[in-house]
Ligand SMILES: NC(=O)C1=CN([C@@H]2O[C@H](COP(=O)(O)OP(=O)(O)OC[C@H]3O[C@@H](n4cnc5c(N)ncnc54)[C@H](OP(=O)(O)O)[C@@H]3O)[C@@H](O)[C@H]2O)C=CC1
């Protein structure tokens with residue numbers, strides 16, 4: 098059986114693995130390695146996937162290989178696996194700030210590289226993964242990768258030069274959304290709402306608003322205006338958010354993310 102492998106089995110790899118298994122990919126098809134053994138044991142128990150001790154085993158066994166270690170580990174891991182990778186293997190680079198050209202140079206030969214920027218909601222089938230491909234990947238292979246990521250959310254093929262922006266706005270942003278939901282729920286608790294109810298109400302409002310943007314195709318400002326009744330309560334909050342620099346806080350969060358990637 099053709100296998101899909103993960104080198105580095107931390108938070109992002111687990112989200113992809115969990116999402117794939119929930120979406121119906123066979124656990125026997127998935128193989129993972131990791132520096133420490135305890136995470137692998139947990140993945141094996143939770144999802145029934147295969148685990149191996151060496152990164153080289155992943156390189157030898159798998160037709161799709163995720164490099165799901167942190168960016169600083171890329172040079173050493175590529176050095177370790179470059180001679181075991183088959184010519185036809187699809188290598189998926191998910192690390193923030195890691196581009197195609199620098200990793201082609203690390204392999205030092207023609208290898209098929211996919212730059213992918215997923216986010217953790219792949220675990221619940223609502224991920225967003227931005228994708229770019231190097232020149233050695235066929236149309237059929239591109240389709241295969243797009244289908245894989247569409248099975249755990251939505252895939253967007255973008256120009257590689259936009260990948261760092263996609264990392265900030267698609268990869269990192271779930272963390273911002275969780276902070277927003279948590280803050281909203283804290284405010285509800287302040288006014289006496291039980292915490293569980295507060296999380297449900299805040300999260301469902303966020304989910305519904307996101308769906309409105311995606312499904313109506315309306316400008317977010319128009320959707321916002323429709324919530325603000327004249328002389329009502331919402332416009333009071335909107336005015337307050339503007340005074341607190343809400344929009345600027347988000348833009349500065351993305352700016353600092355981009356700066357960390359060298360922009
Ligand atoms: N988290 C996210 O939402 C997203 C993450 N990414 C990218 O995914 C990658 C992983 O991030 P994340 O999962 O958050 O980080 P984690 O630290 O959770 O996972 C990294 C894993 O790599 C393992 N590891 C370290 N060195 C090696 C090695 N030499 N061989 C094998 N495994 C090794 C670590 O093992 P140990 O158990 O010993 O620590 C750890 O489990 C990063 O490059 C990040 O940029 C991309 C998009 C979103």
Ligand SMILES: O=C(O)[C@@H]1CCC=N1
Pocket residue numbers: 192193264265268269
């Ligand atoms: O925090 C990080 O570096 C990674 C990249 C995108 C999301 N998480």
